[in-house]
Amino acid sequence: MSLKIIATLAVASGFVLSAPAFAQKTETEKGIDRYRELIADGNPAELFEMEGEEIWKKKAGPKNASLEKCDLGLGAGVVKGAYVQLPRYFSDAGKVQDLEMRLAYCMQTLQGVEPKVADYNKDDHKKVIALVTYVAAQSKGMPVAVPQGHPEEKRMYEVGKRTFFYRAGPYDFSCATCHAADNTRIRLQGLPNLTQNKPAGEAFTSWPAYRVSNGQLWPMQQRLNDCYRQQRFPDLAFGSETSVALSVYMGVQGQGVKSLAPTIKR
Numbered sequence: 001m002s003l004k005i006i007a008t009l010a011v012a013s014g015f016v017l018s019a020p021a022f023a024q025k026t027e028t029e030k031g032i033d034r035y036r037e038l039i040a041d042g043n044p045a046e047l048f049e050m051e052g053e054e055i056w057k058k059k060a061g062p063k064n065a066s067l068e069k070c071d072l073g074l075g076a077g078v079v080k081g082a083y084v085q086l087p088r089y090f091s092d093a094g095k096v097q098d099l100e101m102r103l104a105y106c107m108q109t110l111q112g113v114e115p116k117v118a119d120y121n122k123d124d125h126k127k128v129i130a131l132v133t134y135v136a137a138q139s140k141g142m143p144v145a146v147p148q149g150h151p152e153e154k155r156m157y158e159v160g161k162r163t164f165f166y167r168a169g170p171y172d173f174s175c176a177t178c179h180a181a182d183n184t185r186i187r188l189q190g191l192p193n194l195t196q197n198k199p200a201g202e203a204f205t206s207w208p209a210y211r212v213s214n215g216q217l218w219p220m221q222q223r224l225n226d227c228y229r230q231q232r233f234p235d236l237a238f239g240s241e242t243s244v245a246l247s248v249y250m251g252v253q254g255q256g257v258k259s260l261a262p263t264i265k266r
Ligand code: HEC
Pocket: 164, 173, 174, 175, 176, 177, 178, 179, 186, 189, 190, 191, 192, 202, 203, 204, 206, 223, 224, 227, 228, 230, 231, 246, 266
């Protein structure tokens, strides 16, 4: 579905992704920028957003309930503004949850569904991805305001910060190795300095993003897992404290920056 759209757009715009066009670094970058501009008005993420809204409102599971009573932190059913204030502490769950975890929690408690969310882009996780996109889109343009009032929220920030600077693995990499300096890059990709407010806020609110390279919609946890791979670390388990803590760290670094999600990426 999504691939078809990309192909159609590429053909319609006369812009074809081909190897020779990408021979030179700068040309490639220009190409990607141009491609982004061309499809900016039609980010395929919108399809996920629509699907997410349907899933949110549709009764499902053994309890035959919709997710409309799900409390994303601002009260039952409040979607607008929720994304920019997550991760946060939830007393019913007794822990800090990000949007992905919270949605899985609501599917479980309200619908009686046990989402098998560990498999990215499969089955139930697809639903979570669509839901994340729907919810995130309702906060577009709103400033990041990840709460730090609860002791658990502060602890998670500290865990995230330590994880960010923790060096290990075969190359002795940490997140900071690639993401703590200005104007750095690996091959074609610019590396945001996640220790600075603006780039941290923009990176934090860039996900979920539609990835042109593989036609998939990726939420933040999946983005982070891919960086774990680049770091030569073992898989970052979905819903693990580490994953959520890294989000808290980036969100707090990026406080006040206006939310971009959902975006479109290489
Ligand atoms: C070996 C280098 C490397 C390491 C280590 C690394 N990353 Fe990344 N990261 C990248 C690259 C390259 C990209 C851009 C990927 C792309 O454009 O497809 C990226 C992208 C990101 C993004 C998305 C930025 C945006 O603007 O969309 C986030 C967030 C991120 N990394 C967080 C982290 C965190 C947190 C860690 C530590 C767990 C980490 N990265 C470790 C190389 C790295």
